[in-house]
Amino acid sequence: MNVRALMAHRFAGLTVVSAIVIVLPFFFPSAYYYRLAGLVLIFGLAAVGLNLLMGFAGQVSLGHAGFLGIGGYSVAIGATYLAAPPWLCILGGAALSGLVAFCVGRPILRLKGHYLAVATLGFGVLVTIVLTNEATWTGGPDGMTVPRLMLFAWPVHGADAWYWIAAITFLIGGTLALNLGDSPTGRALKAIQDSEVASSMLGIDVSYQKLVIFVISAVFVSIAGSYLALFNGHITPDISGFLRSIELVTIVVLGGMGSIVGSLLGATILVVLPQTLTVLHEYEDMAFGLILMGFMILLRQGIVPSLMGWFAGRRS
Amino acid sequence: MAEFLQFLSSGLTVGSVYALVALGFTLIYNASNVINFAQGEFVMLGGMSTVFLALAGVPLPIAALIAVIVTTAIGLALYRFAIEPARDASAVSLIMITIGASIFLRGLAQVVFDKRFHSLPMIFGAEPLRIGGAAVLPQSLVVLGGATTIVLLLWAFIDRTILGKAVIATAVNRLAARLVGIDTRRIIGLSFAISAAIGAVAGVLVTPITLTSYDVGTLLAVKAFAAAMLGGIGSALGAVVGGLVLGMLEAFSAGYISSKYKDAVAFIVLLAVLLAMPRGLLGRGKIERV
Amino acid sequence: MFVLHRVLATAACTLAIAVATGLSASAQIKIGAVLSVTGPASFLGDPEKKTLEMYVDEINAKGGVNGQKLQLIVYDDGGDANNARTFATRLVEEDKIDAMVGGTSTGSTLAMIPVFEDAQIPFISLAGAIQIVQPVRKWVFKTPHTDKMACEKIFADLKQRHLTAIAIISGTDAFGKSMRDQCVAVAPNWGITVVHEESYGPRDSDMTPQLTNIRNKADVQAVVNTGFGQGPAIVTRGYRQLNIGVPLYESHGVASKQYIELAGTAADGVRLPAAALLVAEKLPDNDLQKPVVVAYSRAYQQKTGQAVSTFGGHAYDGMMILVQAMQRAQGADKAKVRDEIERTKGYVGTGGIVNMSPTDHLGLDLSAFRMLEIKNGDWTLVPDAKS
Numbered sequence: 001m002n003v004r005a006l007m008a009h010r011f012a013g014l015t016v017v018s019a020i021v022i023v024l025p026f027f028f029p030s031a032y033y034y035r036l037a038g039l040v041l042i043f044g045l046a047a048v049g050l051n052l053l054m055g056f057a058g059q060v061s062l063g064h065a066g067f068l069g070i071g072g073y074s075v076a077i078g079a080t081y082l083a084a085p086p087w088l089c090i091l092g093g094a095a096l097s098g099l100v101a102f103c104v105g106r107p108i109l110r111l112k113g114h115y116l117a118v119a120t121l122g123f124g125v126l127v128t129i130v131l132t133n134e135a136t137w138t139g140g141p142d143g144m145t146v147p148r149l150m151l152f153a154w155p156v157h158g159a160d161a162w163y164w165i166a167a168i169t170f171l172i173g174g175t176l177a178l179n180l181g182d183s184p185t186g187r188a189l190k191a192i193q194d195s196e197v198a199s200s201m202l203g204i205d206v207s208y209q210k211l212v213i214f215v216i217s218a219v220f221v222s223i224a225g226s227y228l229a230l231f232n233g234h235i236t237p238d239i240s241g242f243l244r245s246i247e248l249v250t251i252v253v254l255g256g257m258g259s260i261v262g263s264l265l266g267a268t269i270l271v272v273l274p275q276t277l278t279v280l281h282e283y284e285d286m287a288f289g290l291i292l293m294g295f296m297i298l299l300r301q302g303i304v305p306s307l308m309g310w311f312a313g314r315r316s
Numbered sequence: 317m318a319e320f321l322q323f324l325s326s327g328l329t330v331g332s333v334y335a336l337v338a339l340g341f342t343l344i345y346n347a348s349n350v351i352n353f354a355q356g357e358f359v360m361l362g363g364m365s366t367v368f369l370a371l372a373g374v375p376l377p378i379a380a381l382i383a384v385i386v387t388t389a390i391g392l393a394l395y396r397f398a399i400e401p402a403r404d405a406s407a408v409s410l411i412m413i414t415i416g417a418s419i420f421l422r423g424l425a426q427v428v429f430d431k432r433f434h435s436l437p438m439i440f441g442a443e444p445l446r447i448g449g450a451a452v453l454p455q456s457l458v459v460l461g462g463a464t465t466i467v468l469l470l471w472a473f474i475d476r477t478i479l480g481k482a483v484i485a486t487a488v489n490r491l492a493a494r495l496v497g498i499d500t501r502r503i504i505g506l507s508f509a510i511s512a513a514i515g516a517v518a519g520v521l522v523t524p525i526t527l528t529s530y531d532v533g534t535l536l537a538v539k540a541f542a543a544a545m546l547g548g549i550g551s552a553l554g555a556v557v558g559g560l561v562l563g564m565l566e567a568f569s570a571g572y573i574s575s576k577y578k579d580a581v582a583f584i585v586l587l588a589v590l591l592a593m594p595r596g597l598l599g600r601g602k603i604e605r606v
Numbered sequence: 607m608f609v610l611h612r613v614l615a616t617a618a619c620t621l622a623i624a625v626a627t628g629l630s631a632s633a634q635i636k637i638g639a640v641l642s643v644t645g646p647a648s649f650l651g652d653p654e655k656k657t658l659e660m661y662v663d664e665i666n667a668k669g670g671v672n673g674q675k676l677q678l679i680v681y682d683d684g685g686d687a688n689n690a691r692t693f694a695t696r697l698v699e700e701d702k703i704d705a706m707v708g709g710t711s712t713g714s715t716l717a718m719i720p721v722f723e724d725a726q727i728p729f730i731s732l733a734g735a736i737q738i739v740q741p742v743r744k745w746v747f748k749t750p751h752t753d754k755m756a757c758e759k760i761f762a763d764l765k766q767r768h769l770t771a772i773a774i775i776s777g778t779d780a781f782g783k784s785m786r787d788q789c790v791a792v793a794p795n796w797g798i799t800v801v802h803e804e805s806y807g808p809r810d811s812d813m814t815p816q817l818t819n820i821r822n823k824a825d826v827q828a829v830v831n832t833g834f835g836q837g838p839a840i841v842t843r844g845y846r847q848l849n850i851g852v853p854l855y856e857s858h859g860v861a862s863k864q865y866i867e868l869a870g871t872a873a874d875g876v877r878l879p880a881a882a883l884l885v886a887e888k889l890p891d892n893d894l895q896k897p898v899v900v901a902y903s904r905a906y907q908q909k910t911g912q913a914v915s916t917f918g919g920h921a922y923d924g925m926m927i928l929v930q931a932m933q934r935a936q937g938a939d940k941a942k943v944r945d946e947i948e949r950t951k952g953y954v955g956t957g958g959i960v961n962m963s964p965t966d967h968l969g970l971d972l973s974a975f976r977m978l979e980i981k982n983g984d985w986t987l988v989p990d991a992k993s
Binding site: 035036135143145233285 | 681682689695735778
C-alpha cells in the first residue's frame with residue numbers, strides 16, 4: 001500500500017472529509033455547532049456546483065445565487081400553494097433551475113470573460129427583482145415561511161438532522177463532481193479551458209459542453225438553496241442577491257478552483273469566520289476584509305492548490 | 317416634451333456618476349487587467365471625508381481637496397500593498413482581493429465615520445432651473461460639467477503627454493512597455509491613483525444630490541461595472557457612454573414603463589446589447605492567438 | 607501549514623469564547639439581541655444597539671434587576687435573515703440567554719421566531735410587520751407600531767382635510783412595501799382611493815421620473831410616501847424641485863430629525879404619523895408620555911451626539927417592558943417573565959401606552975401615533991383628527 005499513491009487518488013480528499021464528517025459531531029457541545037456545520041455543508045454543496053463551472057470549465061458567474069433562490073422558493077411556494085411534499089419540491093426546484101439554466105445559458109455562454117460575468121450578474125439581479133416584486137407568490141421583501149420537511153411522515157426537526165442530510169448530499173455531490181472531472185466531459189472542459197479554438201478543432205462541441213456544465217452547476221446550487229430554505233424555515237429574496245453570489249464566488253476562489261475539498265474549506269471559512277469575529281464588534285468588517293485580502297495574496301491560487309503546490313515544491 | 321426633458325436630466329445626472337466610476341474601472345483594467353471592485357468605495361470616501369471634515373470645521377473647498385487627496389493615497393495604498401504583491405495571481409484572485417479591499421474600506425468607514433447618511437450643500441443653491449418645462453437642479457449641471465471636464469482632462473493627459481503615452485503602452489503590452497524602459501509598476505500605481513481621484517471628485521460633486529453613507533459604494537460598483545461592460549471594457553469612451561446610457565435607461569424606464577421594474581429593464585437591455593454585440597457598444601475586438 | 611494554523615486558531619477562539627461565556631457570572635441575567643447594525647437596515651439597527659447598550663449600563667449602575675446585573679449580548683446579522691437565524695441559535699445554545707430583545711427587520715424576526723418558540727424564551731421583536739403578532743404566538747411580542755396603524759392615522763388626517771384620491775410612492779424594501787400593502791388594503795375603509803402608484807429602490811438617488819408621473823396625474827389630491835432611511839429625504843427634495851402642489855405625507859420610517867436636516871426647506875408642510883418621541887419637548891405638560899420621551903431623548907442625544915430616533919425608542923420600550931416584567935416576576939424564569947410581559951398594562955413608553963393581553967402582544971392603539979407637521983424646519987403637533 002503506497003501512501004503516496006493513495007493520497008494521489010482522486011477520492012483521497014473526499015474520503016478524509018467523510019471521516020471528519022462522521023467523527024466531528026462527537027465534539028459538538030450544542031446544536032449551534034450542528035447548525036454551523038450544516039450551513040458549511042450546504043454552502044459547500046453550492047460551491048461545488050459553482051466550482052464545476054468556474055474551476056472545471058473556467059467560466060465566471062456572478063449570478064449563481066439566482067439558482068439558490070429558485071431552489072429555495074420552489075420549496076416555499078410548492079409547499080404553501082401547491083400542497084406538494086417538500087422533497088418533491090426540491091426535485092422540482094432542481095428541474096426548474098436546470099431548465100432556466102438551459103434557456104439562459106444558451107445565449108449567455110457565447111460571451112467571454114468579464115462579459116459573461118456581467119451577464120450572469122444581470123441574471124442574478126433579475127431573479128432577485130422578480131422574487132422581491134411578485135409578492136403575491138413570494139411574500140415580497142419580507143419573504144415567506146417554509147413548512148418543515150417530512151421524510152416518510154417523520155418531520156425533520158433540528159440542526160442535527162439537517163447536518164446529516166447535508167453531509168450525505170455533499171458527499172454524493174462531491175463524488176459526482178469528481179467523477180465528472182475524470183469523465184470525457186471533464187477532460188473536454190479542461191481542454192476548453194486551455195484553448196477553445198484548439199478544442200473545437202479536436203471535435204469538441206464547445207458550446208454544448210459549456211451548457212451541460214452550466215446546467216449541472218445550476219442543479220447543485222438549486223438543491224443547496226432548497227436545503228437552506230428548509231433548514232431555516234424561512235426564505236427572503238436576498239438569498240439570490242448579488243452579495244450572496246459574491247459569497248459563493250469567494251468560497252470557490254478561496255478554496256481553490258477545481259478543488260472539491262477546497263470548496264468545503266472555503267465554505268468553512270466563510271461560515272465560521274464571521275462567527276469568531278463577532279468579538280471585534282464594529283471592527284468585524286475591517287477584519288474580515290483584511291483576512292480575505294491576506295488569504296488571496298498569500299495563497300493566491302486558493303487554499304488547496306497553493307498548499308498542494310507548496311508540498312510538491314518541498315518534495316523536490 | 318417637458319417630462320422627456322425631466323427624465324433626460326435625471327438620467328444624465330445619475331448616468332454621470334456611473335460614467336465616472338466606470339471610467340475608473342476602465343483605467344485600472346487597461347493598465348493592469350484588474351477589475352477593481354473597490355472603485356465604488358472611492359466615491360464613498362470622497363463624499364464622506366468631505367462631510368466629516370466640513371463638520372469638523374474645515375471650510376468646504378479645503379475639505380473637498382483633502383478628501384480627494386486622502387482617497388488618492390488610499391487608492392495608491394491599495395495598489396502598493398494588495399495588488400502589487402499578488403501581481404502574478406489569476407484574474408479571479410485579483411478581483412477577490414479588490415472585493416476584500418472594498419469590505420475593508422466599508423468597515424473602516426463604519427468606524428471612522430458613522431452609519432447615518434449625510435449630505436453636502438449644493439454649490440449653487442437648491443433652487444431648480446426651468447429648462448424647457450423641466451426642473452433641473454444647478455448641481456446636476458455641475459455634475460455633468462465636472463464629468464465632462466474630467467473626461468477631457470484625461471483625454472488630454474493620455475493623448476498629449478509622454479506619461480499618458482506610457483499608460484497606453486502599458487495597457488497594450490506590459491512586457492513590451494517594460495522593454496522600452498517604462499516603469500510599469502509606477503504606471504499602474506498612477507492609474508490606481510487617478511481612478512481613486514476621479515472617484516473621489518465624483519463623490520464630492522454628487523453627494524449634494526444623492527446623499528452619501530458608508531455603504532453607497534457596493535451598489536455603485538455593481539452598476540458602474542455593468543456600465544463599463546455595456547460600453548466595452550477597455551474603452552474609456554465606452555465607459556462614459558455606458559454610464560450615461562445606463563443612467564438614462566433607469567430614468568426612462570422608471571418614467572415611461574414601470575418604476576417597479578426599472579432596474580430589471582436596465583439589466584435586460586444590458587443583456588440584449590451584450591448578446592448582440594459581445595464586446596459591448598464600443599469595445600474593441602480582440603484577436604485571439606491560437 | 608498556514609491554513610491549518612488559522613483553522614486551529616479559529617477553533618480555539620470559538621472554544622475559548624464559548625467557555626468564557628459559559629463561565630461568566632451565573633448570577634447575571636443574560637439578554638440577547640440580534641440587530642441589523644450594518645447592512646441595508648443599519649438606519650434602524652444602529653440606534654437600537656446604542657439604546658440597548660446605554661440602558662443596560664444605566665440599569666446595572668442602579669443595581670440591576672432584583673439585585674442581579676444584566677448582561678447584554680449583541681450580534682449583528684447584517685440585514686441577512688440567514689445570519690439572524692444562526693445568531694439566534696447561538697444565543698439559545700451557546701450563550702444561554704434568558705430573554706431576547708431584537709430582530710430589526712420583519713424578515714430576520716420571522717426567521718428567528720421558530721428558534722425562540724422551540725426554546726421557550728420570551729422574544730420582544732423590534733420589527734414592524736403585523737404578522738409578527740398576528741396570529742399571536744406564545745413567546746413573541748413586539749414594540750413598534752404596525753404599519754397598518756400608520757396608514758390609518760394618515761387616512762384619518764386625509765379625511766379631515768377632505769382629500770380622497772391619493773398617489774402612493776413606496777420604497778421596494780420590506781418597510782416601504784409592507785406599509786404600502788397595508789395602506790392599499792385599508793384605504794377603502796376610509797373612503798380613500800389610490801389612483802396612482804410608483805416605487806423606488808431604497809438606495810436610489812433620484813426619484814424625479816416617478817414624481818413627474820405623479821405630478822402629471824391630474825386627479826391626485828395628496829401623495830403618501832412609504833419608506834425609510836434616505837429615500838424619503840430624496841423624495842421630499844424631488845417633490846419641491848418639481849414644484850408638486852398637493853400635500854405630501856411621509857411615514858414613520860423617517861424616524862428622526864435628520865430627515866428634516868437633509869430635506870431642508872423642502873420638508874415644510876410635510877405631514878407624518880410619528881411617535882411622541884419626535885416632539886418630546888413640544889408635548890403639553892400633562893401628556894403622560896412627556897417625562898419618558900424627554901428623558902430618553904436627552905439621554906440619547908447626550909450619549910451619542912445624534913438626534914434621537916424612533917427606532918431607538920422601540921428598543922428602549924422593549925428593554926423596559928422586559929425589565930419591568932422581570933421585576934414583577936422577581937427573577938429571570940422564562941415562563942414567569944413571559945407571563946408578566948403579557949400582563950403589561952399601562953406601560954408608558956416612547957411609542958405610546960402599552961396594554962398587552964393574551965390576544966394582543968403589541969398593546970398599542972391608534973392614539974400611540976401623533977400626526978406631525980413640519981414647519982420652519984421643526985416638528986409641530988397637528989391636532990388629532992377624529993378617527
